[in-house]
Structure formats: C-alpha cells, structure tokens
Amino acid sequence: MQTPTPITLQSPRLRLEPLTADHAGALEACAQDGQLWSIRVTSVPAPGDTAAYIAAALRGQAEGHMLPFVVRDAASGAVVGTTRFHDIVPAVDRLEIGYTWYARSWQRTHVNTSAKLLLLAHAFDTLGARLVGWRTDNFNFASQRAIERLGARKDGVLRHHALRRDGTVRDTVMYSLSAGEWPEVRAHLEHLLARPR
Numbered sequence: 001m002q003t004p005t006p007i008t009l010q011s012p013r014l015r016l017e018p019l020t021a022d023h024a025g026a027l028e029a030c031a032q033d034g035q036l037w038s039i040r041v042t043s044v045p046a047p048g049d050t051a052a053y054i055a056a057a058l059r060g061q062a063e064g065h066m067l068p069f070v071v072r073d074a075a076s077g078a079v080v081g082t083t084r085f086h087d088i089v090p091a092v093d094r095l096e097i098g099y100t101w102y103a104r105s106w107q108r109t110h111v112n113t114s115a116k117l118l119l120l121a122h123a124f125d126t127l128g129a130r131l132v133g134w135r136t137d138n139f140n141f142a143s144q145r146a147i148e149r150l151g152a153r154k155d156g157v158l159r160h161h162a163l164r165r166d167g168t169v170r171d172t173v174m175y176s177l178s179a180g181e182w183p184e185v186r187a188h189l190e191h192l193l194a195r196p197r
C-alpha cells in the first residue's frame with residue numbers, strides 16, 4: 001500500500017481538502033451548528049479548542065499515521081465538517097477512517113455517503129489498501145448505524161478500550177471492509193447517492 005499523502009478528493013457534490021490551521025474558524029462554526037462538542041461520545045472540539053484539535057491532526061499527519069481532511073460542499077463552497085484516515089499501517093495494507101463529524105444541518109444528507117465513497121475509492125483504488133477499518137464508541141449508536149449503512153462488517157467490541165473526553169472509559173465497536181468487498185459496496189453507495197431524497 002502506498003503511504004497516503006495530502007490530496008484533494010472531489011465529486012460533483014463534495015470536496016475533501018487537506019486540513020490546515022486556516023480551517024479552524026470554519027470548523028468551529030460547524031461545531032457550533034448543533035453544539036456538537038456536548039455529545040459525550042464524540043471527539044468534536046469544544047469552543048476555543050479547534051486550533052489544538054487541528055494541530056494534533058497535523059502532528060499525526062507529520063508522524064505518518066493520519067491524513068486529515070476538511071469536508072466542503074461543492075455547490076456552496078461551505079465547510080461542513082471534517083474526516084480523516086488514521087491508524088495508517090502501510091506494512092499490512094490497512095488504514096481506518098474516523099474523526100468524522102459534520103455540522104448538524106448537514107447530517108442525514110448526502111455528505112457522509114459522498115465523503116465515504118471518495119475516501120474508500122482513494123484507499124482501495126489508489127493507495128492499494130487491503131482493509132479499511134472504522135471504530136466508534138459503544139454508545140454512539142448514530143455512528144454505528146452510519147457505518148453499517150455503508151456496508152462495513154462489525155468485527156467485534158474491544159472492551160474497556162479508550163478514554164472519553166469526560167474521563168470515562170469506553171468500549172470500542174470495530175468495523176471493517178476488505179478489498180474484495182469493495183466493488184459491491186461501491187455499487188451500493190453509488191445507488192444510495194443516485195436515489196431521490
């Protein structure tokens with residue numbers, strides 16, 4: 001697998017651009033739309049913490065285990081959220097998709113499906129990944145439904161696995177999609193995006 005490097009990924013409706021420090025204001029506005037930081041089971045930065053959140057993502061990029069993006073609506077040009085590749089392990093042709101969140105007004109639209117189609121196509125078709133993974137909090141049922149809707153398979157639960165922002169310890173639900181499953185999942189995502197809403 002090739003090591004992921006900063007790149008812009010685009011479809012007719014969505015653009016994923018390399019995340020930079022300049023996106024802090026736009027992402028803080030996204031988080032304000034729905035007060036997303038108040039959701040206990042997410043990693044959305046609280047007001048005033050967005051610059052540090054971006055700095056940590058860019059450190060992960062410099063260290064080679066993350067590739068963060070800002071998500072932009074193609075029609076309006078508005079920043080609507082963020083996502084990233086993480087836990088990138090080229091030696092075993094594996095990476096994960098996560099740290100994904102969108103402004104409340106863009107949730108339950110085409111955005112998540114469009115973004116995942118772009119990311120999965122890049123991971124499997126360009127980088128040569130053999131497996132793409134996801135992980136989420138055991139109480140983040142909306143995230144679990146969204147991952148399952150994509151066609152990923154639930155691998156299991158890692159119990160007492162990671163700290164939440166509030167200091168409690170979560171169980172982590174793990175999902176994955178293999179390269180062999182990707183053609184059918186691509187067709188499924190394209191079908192979802194083509195349906196009238």
